[in-house]
Amino acid sequence: MPKKAGKTITATEPPQEELIQVRIFRINEVINQLARYSVRTRGLRTTDMRIMNLVFDAGELSINELARRSHVDKAWISRSVMELLKKRWVSKKPDPDDARAQLIRLTPKSRTLIETVRPQLISNERRLLADIGEQQLKQQLDKLLLNADLLLESYQHQHKKQQHKKR
Numbered sequence: 001m002p003k004k005a006g007k008t009i010t011a012t013e014p015p016q017e018e019l020i021q022v023r024i025f026r027i028n029e030v031i032n033q034l035a036r037y038s039v040r041t042r043g044l045r046t047t048d049m050r051i052m053n054l055v056f057d058a059g060e061l062s063i064n065e066l067a068r069r070s071h072v073d074k075a076w077i078s079r080s081v082m083e084l085l086k087k088r089w090v091s092k093k094p095d096p097d098d099a100r101a102q103l104i105r106l107t108p109k110s111r112t113l114i115e116t117v118r119p120q121l122i123s124n125e126r127r128l129l130a131d132i133g134e135q136q137l138k139q140q141l142d143k144l145l146l147n148a149d150l151l152l153e154s155y156q157h158q159h160k161k162q163q164h165k166k167r
Contacts, residue, residue: 020144034124038117043087047072047080049117052106053087054112060103062095087115 016022021096032046039049050070055061063081067074081104084090095101106114129137 005154012024020138031128038120042113044089045080046091047076048084051077051082051104051119052110053116055090055104055106056111060093060105062103063097064101066104084110 035046035049039046044052047070051066054066054069058065061069063074063078066081067077070077081090081092085092085144088107090104091107092102092104095103154156
């Protein structure tokens with residue numbers, strides 16, 4: 001039986017490259033590289049584009065809502081929005097329903113960018129999904145994400161229990 005770094009590998013264990021998480025990570029890398037071609041050349045990060053796409057679809061959003069919809073930490077979203085404000089990709093105005101909040105809106109410059117980039121993203125997605133049942137894949141990915149979230153929650157719960165025991 002072969003050994004790897006002090007561990008015996010059994011015949012039932014798949015090679016690392018066969019794991020789903022490795023494949024998903026690789027797909028993510030490729031998709032991020034594709035996104036960089038349309039985003040990085042304009043001095044933007046992929047998170048910036050996510051923010052602008054969400055605002056494009058909604059019209060205007062608060063930082064809290066951007067964080068919730070993007071599944072990105074609120075502090076990261078706040079920093080990203082500050083950079084976008086400096087570069088004049090977005091503007092802000094007071095939220096009439098919450099005196100503490102600001103609503104983020106797109107500028108004409110960012111609206112034009114999204115209208116230019118979106119057709120390419122849609123074309124890329126069609127090419128990615130060639131010969132694949134789109135709805136079935138999306139359902140399977142949603143289930144995979146749910147399972148991943150549940151697995152993460154169990155690890156987080158276990159970590160909290162271990163931290164509590166150490167006290």
